[in-house]
Amino acid sequence: MTTTTLDQTDLQLLRLIQKDASLTNKQLGLKLHKAGNTIFNRVERLKEIGYIIGTLTIINREKLGEMLTSFTSIQLKDHSTQSLKNFEQEVVKFTEVMECYHMTGDFDFILKIVVSNMQAYKEFVVNRLANLPDVGTVRSQFVINEAKRELAYTLEMPPFHANGQ
Amino acid sequence: MTTTTLDQTDLQLLRLIQKDASLTNKQLGLKLHKAGNTIFNRVERLKEIGYIIGTLTIINREKLGEMLTSFTSIQLKDHSTQSLKNFEQEVVKFTEVMECYHMTGDFDFILKIVVSNMQAYKEFVVNRLANLPDVGTVRSQFVINEAKRELAYTLEMPPFHANGQ
DNA sequence: CTTTCAAACAGAATTAAATTCTTTAAAGTG
DNA sequence: CACTTTAAAGAATTTAATTCTGTTTGAAAG
Numbered sequence: 382m383t384t385t386t387l388d389q390t391d392l393q394l395l396r397l398i399q400k401d402a403s404l405t406n407k408q409l410g411l412k413l414h415k416a417g418n419t420i421f422n423r424v425e426r427l428k429e430i431g432y433i434i435g436t437l438t439i440i441n442r443e444k445l446g447e448m449l450t451s452f453t454s455i456q457l458k459d460h461s462t463q464s465l466k467n468f469e470q471e472v473v474k475f476t477e478v479m480e481c482y483h484m485t486g487d488f489d490f491i492l493k494i495v496v497s498n499m500q501a502y503k504e505f506v507v508n509r510l511a512n513l514p515d516v517g518t519v520r521s522q523f524v525i526n527e528a529k530r531e532l533a534y535t536l537e538m539p540p541f542h543a544n545g546q
Numbered sequence: 547m548t549t550t551t552l553d554q555t556d557l558q559l560l561r562l563i564q565k566d567a568s569l570t571n572k573q574l575g576l577k578l579h580k581a582g583n584t585i586f587n588r589v590e591r592l593k594e595i596g597y598i599i600g601t602l603t604i605i606n607r608e609k610l611g612e613m614l615t616s617f618t619s620i621q622l623k624d625h626s627t628q629s630l631k632n633f634e635q636e637v638v639k640f641t642e643v644m645e646c647y648h649m650t651g652d653f654d655f656i657l658k659i660v661v662s663n664m665q666a667y668k669e670f671v672v673n674r675l676a677n678l679p680d681v682g683t684v685r686s687q688f689v690i691n692e693a694k695r696e697l698a699y700t701l702e703m704p705p706f707h708a709n710g711q
Numbered sequence: 712c713t714t715t716c717a718a719a720c721a722g723a724a725t726t727a728a729a730t731t732c733t734t735t736a737a738a739g740t741g
Numbered sequence: 742c743a744c745t746t747t748a749a750a751g752a753a754t755t756t757a758a759t760t761c762t763g764t765t766t767g768a769a770a771g
Binding site for chain 1: 552615697
Binding site: 406 | 756757758759760
């Protein structure tokens with residue numbers, strides 16, 4: 382029924398809404414030289430074919446009190462597929478673990494951990510993180526300052542297009 | 547005029563909208579046992595006093611072609627305030643650098659870099675990143691798999707409240 | 712070259728949500 | 742107790758979202 386490929390207008394649209402979801406269809410239409418209706422239809426299509434996942438509100442977390450952020454690297458004692466899967470499955474359950482990446486290099490995982498202070502961090506690592514099976518070395522690096530945190534990707538027209546994957 | 551402190555309803559509201567900005571005021575009101583109107587007023591207030599920064603659309607970046615993500619650590623040759631400021635100021639200008647954190651530990655900065663493939667990564671590091679002043683050691687760790695990436699914070703009632711900071 | 716079909720679009724019509732306005736009730740203050 | 746302030750609800754209004762319909766365009770078919 383509908384094509385799963387994007388044209389330049391779709392890309393422009395994605396670029397705009399990934400920075401600001403509060404723009405109305407009319408406003409977007411003005412920028413892209415289309416009717417508000419047309420924007421609406423395109424956005425619906427982009428949702429259907431999976432380019433748009435959802436929409437969220439960015440909160441100023443700093444206003445809600447103390448915050449300590451760490452990038453914590455984990456090296457497992459055992460590198461079997463089972464151990465890796467196991468650790469990953471468990472570690473993502475912690476609400477303190479905002480992000481978890483399986484990585485190349487000396488350490489197996491990088492976790493972004495957000496807690497309220499060093500006391501809470503210590504409690505978390507010692508009593509909970511280190512208790513997961515096969516956890517070997519844990520290296521903690523703390524954020525002194527967040528200089529940039531961009532959520533919107535630079536969207537480039539892919540050279541191929543026609544992949545609905 | 548308006549209080550800058552949050553009550554439980556405000557926190558609930560923030561928890562809900564930081565996960566889904568497409569909920570209508572009426573829907574939110576139903577969940578929180580308030581009128582749609584009341585939700586509207588609260589959200590307006592939360593914007594005014596700076597708890598709500600904005601709203602954005604999450605794009606499925608994977609559908610737009612190849613992607614290689616790296617956590618790249620940088621050690622500067624010189625650790626003077628001036629060098630740090632200088633580096634930070636310049637590095638955040640690169641669109642490939644999605645995130646930049648000033649860190650404790652052996653390395654001064656951690657950068658989250660997103661490019662389309664290893665060729666582009668090499669080009670970026672060699673021709674651009676390494677050319678910034680005072681760049682010493684560069685350590686690249688690549689993401690094999692993203693197991694978790696949560697943008698919504700766990701919002702807890704702060705023990706103090708009354709800070710409009 | 713003409714016909715046919717499908718897609719993108721614009722504009723009107725409709726529905727639903729956002730926003731404003733007014734009133735009420737509760738809570739705090741002197 | 743009178744006075745003020747605040748949160749909230751409900752009605753009224755404005756604006757945006759959504760649906761519907763007709764037109765245009767371009768590509769494919771004959």
